Amino acid sequence: MSGEVYVGNAGVDAALDRGWLLGHFKPPEDPRHSDDVEIKWGVHPAGDERAEWVRGEERTALLVLISGRFRVELPGRSVLLAEPGDYVVWGKGVDHSWRAEESSTVLTVRWPSVPGYRVPDGEGAPGGDGA
Numbered sequence: 001m002s003g004e005v006y007v008g009n010a011g012v013d014a015a016l017d018r019g020w021l022l023g024h025f026k027p028p029e030d031p032r033h034s035d036d037v038e039i040k041w042g043v044h045p046a047g048d049e050r051a052e053w054v055r056g057e058e059r060t061a062l063l064v065l066i067s068g069r070f071r072v073e074l075p076g077r078s079v080l081l082a083e084p085g086d087y088v089v090w091g092k093g094v095d096h097s098w099r100a101e102e103s104s105t106v107l108t109v110r111w112p113s114v115p116g117y118r119v120p121d122g123e124g125a126p127g128g129d130g131a
Contacts, residue, residue, distance in 0.1 A: 006031045010041035019043070024113040040108040044070070044100035053097045060091045061110045068104025073097040081106075 013021055020026075023038035038059075046068075053073075063072060065081035072079045072088050074096055079088045090096060 004031050011043070014041035014043065022113075023110075024115060035113050036111060038108075038110045038113040040106075040110075042104075042106045042108060044068075044104045044106070046100055046103050049099035050097045053095050055095050057090075057094055057096065058092055058114055059110045059112060060089070061096070061108060062089045063087060063098075064107045064109075066105040066107060068106075069101040070104040070106055071099045071101055073099070 008021075010021060017025075019040040019042045021039045021041055022032045022034055024033065024035050026033040063070075063081070064087040065084060067084060070081045072081070072090075074088075074090060074094060080101070081088065
């Protein structure tokens with residue numbers, strides 16, 4: 001890392017911080033620190049699922065399937081992402097959960113980056129949740 005530039009590999013860097021590459025939880029001097037957006041490279045084995053629903057969501061989220069089959073549960077709707085590039089967007093106030101139906105890699109972008117969504121038992125990132 002040098003100044004305002006960081007070059008890395010999502011697979012390698014994500015493993016260091018439970019998938020999270022960018023957000024408020026990175027040190028302020030790190031170019032990956034942001035209060036505006038969070039980005040996660042999520043690698044999930046088949047059967048992996050969120051420990052509990054996110055309730056009272058304060059962010060907008062975009063989840064893009066890179067590989068595998070990944071299901072996002074929303075109130076009254078279940079969305080299956082089955083082809084690379086399939087995605088779902090949900091806004092503020094929309095509760096959610098998820099499950100990897102097959103080994104899956106997903107890219108999640110959320111905005112703004114706010115603390116308070118960490119799930120117990122180590123899922124998610126400091127201040128972030130698992131999706």
